Amino acid sequence: MKDLKLVIFDCDGVLVDSEPITNQLFLDILKSYGLSIPHEEFVAKYVGSGMSVVKSLLYTHHHFTLPDDFFGIFNALSLEALQRDLKPIPNVEKAIDDLTVPYCLASNSSPEKVRLMLKKTQLFERFEGKIFTSNLVAAPKPAPDIYLHAAQANGVSPDKVLVIEDTHIGITAAVAAGMQVFGYTGTFPAQRLIDAGASNTFSDMRDLMGLMKKAYG
Structure with missing residues (x-):
């Protein structure tokens, strides 16, 4: 070669x-804030993008602004879930x-x-x-x-x-x-x-x- x-x-x-674990967690937290997105849509539009891009896209597609504490909560819960299930x-x-x-x-x-x-x-x-x-x-x-x-x-x-x-x-x-x-x-x-x-x-x-x-x- x-x-x-x-x-x-x-x-x-x-x-x-890791994708199935963190994707579902992200959707679950969004739902707790009142925004429900189908899993297929989330994978197609958001997976692979950085968090700042995801934040922008959520506003563009759903007129939804992520709360200030979202990423802190998501990151902490992600590490727990990955340590448990990855x-x-x-x-x-x-x-x-x-x-x-x-x-x-x-x-x-x-x-x-x-x-x-x-x-x-x-x-x-x-x-x-x-x-x-x-x-x-x-x-x-x-x-x-x-x-x-x-x-x-x-x-x-x-x-x-x-x-x-x-x-x-x-x-x-x-x-x-x-x-x-x-x-x-x-x-x-x-x-x-x-x-x-x-x-x-x-x-x-x-x-x-x-x-x-x-x-x-």
């Missing part, structure tokens, strides 16, 4: 199965351990949340010292900043990077960074990821190495 020098994993929905994405350990090139993680989530999730799923040792979160850059995904930062920190040109993402937001960020993206279909259907710019999609982490060999030789 001479043309591949680095693999960058998103975290939520790619390494850990699991790794099936077969992701093998996908990581089979890699023959360097790898790292780039996430919109907070450093605290990423560390908790990796430790809960026993993935932390694989990523210690290889974690990049959006607090390190000016703008979160869909801006390309975090992916460009991770590549630069590893001394790798963007065109030598493969990103593994599960949302159109993350794929948009990676494509804007000039990187190839494989879309994992755990959160969104394959076509949504392809439309965003993914060059391949897959639904089982055991298939990742085979796709990489086809793409890079």
Whole structure:
């Protein structure tokens, strides 16, 4: 794989199965404030976006302003729920351990949340010292900043990077960074990821190495 020098994993929905937990919690808290949103609408319109974007979109679509204490409540309850219920994405350990090139993680989530999730799923040792979160850059995904930062920190040109993402937001960020993206279909259907710019999609982490060999030789 001479043309591949680095693999960058998103975290939520790619390494850990956090999306169903936090999405439902978000909807439950919104409902307690009097706003009910169908799960399908929430996933389609909001998942993958940073919290400031979600806040803006809620006002745009529903004329709803999140209370000042919302994010504090949501973050605290999220950490509790993830510590209790989180699991790794099936077969992701093998996908990581089979890699023959360097790898790292780039996430919109907070450093605290990423560390908790990796430790809960026993993935932390694989990523210690290889974690990049959006607090390190000016703008979160869909801006390309975090992916460009991770590549630069590893001394790798963007065109030598493969990103593994599960949302159109993350794929948009990676494509804007000039990187190839494989879309994992755990959160969104394959076509949504392809439309965003993914060059391949897959639904089982055991298939990742085979796709990489086809793409890079």
